[in-house]
Amino acid sequence: MSDGTETGADVGGTGTERAARRDEAVRAAVEQGLLGPGTPIVGLLDVAGIRESAAALRAAFDAVTAPGTPVLHAFAVKATPLVPVVRLLHEEGIGAEVASPGELALARAAGVPPERTVLDSPAKTPEELREALALGIAVNADNPQELARIDALVAGGTSRSPLGVRVNPQVGGGSIEALSTATATSKFGVALRDEGAREWVVRAYLDRPWLTRLHAHTGSQGIPLTLMAEGVAETYALAEEINERAGRRQVDTLDIGGGLPVNFASDETTPTYAEYARVLREAVPGLFDGRYGLVTEFGRSLLAKHGTVVARVEYAKNAGGRPVAVTHAGVQVATRTVYAPGAWPLRIAAYDAKGLPKAGPDVVQDVAGPACFAGDLLATGRALPLLEQGDYAAALDTGAYYFAHHYAYNSLARPGVYGFGADGSGGVAFATVREAQSVAEIVSEAGGAHRDALTSPPGS
C-alpha cells in the first residue's frame, strides 16, 4: 500500500478507488435490502479502507524510526466506539487509547490486551485508576491531584502499569476552538508554561522513579501540522530535561497524541501520515533515534474517510423557491455538522432510488434531517443533482465522530452500521457491525421499566 513516501495516495488507497468502492456499496445496500423504505438510514464502513489507513500509519512511522524502536499506535476509541472496528484495528496491529470506563470496556471486549491500551481521560475516578493499574494499562495522569491518587496506588503495590503525566505545551490553538487542547487555558494536562509548572513536573519525575512516560495531545482537526510538531517538540525537550536532571533515561516513552487533520473537502487524503512523520522528523529529529519508545493516538484520521451515512429522501419539497430534500440523516448522526455547520461541513453525494450515482445538472438545494427543529440541516444551499423522493443522500467522510456518536434527539433510532468488502465474485458483502436500535429499545432506555415511578412513588 505504502512505502511511506507517497503523497495523497498512502491512506486508504487513492481517493478514486475509495469513491468507487463507496458507490458500489451504496448500490449493493439498496439491492440487498439493507437500505430502503423500511430502513431509511444506515452507516457503512469500508473495511479495505480502514485496513489501508492502519497500514499507512504503521509504514509512515516505520519509515522514520530507528530499527527496533518500540512504537504503539493506539486508536482513540472515542472516534469510532464500535467493538468490531476496534477489533479490526487490533488485528492490523493498532492498540487502543481509551478515556472512560465505557471505552475501556469496548477495548477489552474487542480483545485489545492491557499492554496495548492507554488510558487518558481527564476525570478518572479512584476506582477507574485502581482497575487500570491492576490490569497494567498505561495511564497518563492529567493533573497533580490525579498523580496523588496514583501515588497511593503505587505505594500500595497495585501498579503494573507504565505511568506518565500529560502536559499541555500551550503552543496555541487551531481553527476549531472546541478541539484545541493546547491553548493557554485548556482543561487538559499540566499547563507547562504556567508559572512554576515546568519545575513542578520535573520534580514530580525526580521524586517518582516509576514515572517513565510523558504525554501530550496538542489538538484535533484544525491544528496545522507545524503546530502539532511544536507541541511534540516541547514535550520532547521536557523529557530530555527530566532525563538530564535524573542522570538516567527515566522517561523512556513519549506519547505524542493524535490529531492528524482530515480533509473533508474531497476524496483525497491530505495530509498523510507520511507527511506528518516527515514534519516530525524535521522538527524533532531526536524523537526517532531509538532512545524513546513512541505511542501515538490517532482517531479521526484512521476512520473518517471510510464511513458513509446513507439516508433515503422521504420527501422532496420547495420552500421560498429553494428545493429541500427531507432525509433521515440529521442531528442524530451528524450532531456537530448540524450545530456548527461552519466548522464541520460535510460533502453530500446524491444517489437515485436504485443506489446509482445521480447525474447533474446541479441544483442549489438544502438537505434536511428528520428532527423537529429548523436547524436540522446536513447542508444548506448546496449545488447537487436534484434529490427527489426515494433517492438517497450520502454524508461522506463520516466514519469518525459521526454515526457512532448517536444523539437521541426526538428519540430517533441509532442506525445500523455495516462493514462492506468484496464478496469474492465481483459483488459486495456486508457484515453487521451494530444492529439498528429498535423502538422497543428506545422505550426501554427511556425508563420503560419504570412507568409508574413518578405517579406511585415509594411512600405515597
Ligand SMILES: *Cc1c(COP(=O)(O)O)cnc(C)c1O
Ligand atoms: C481525541 C483524542 C485523540 C484523538 O484525536 P483525533 O483528532 O481523533 O486523532 C487522541 N488523544 C487524546 C488524548 C484525545 O483526547
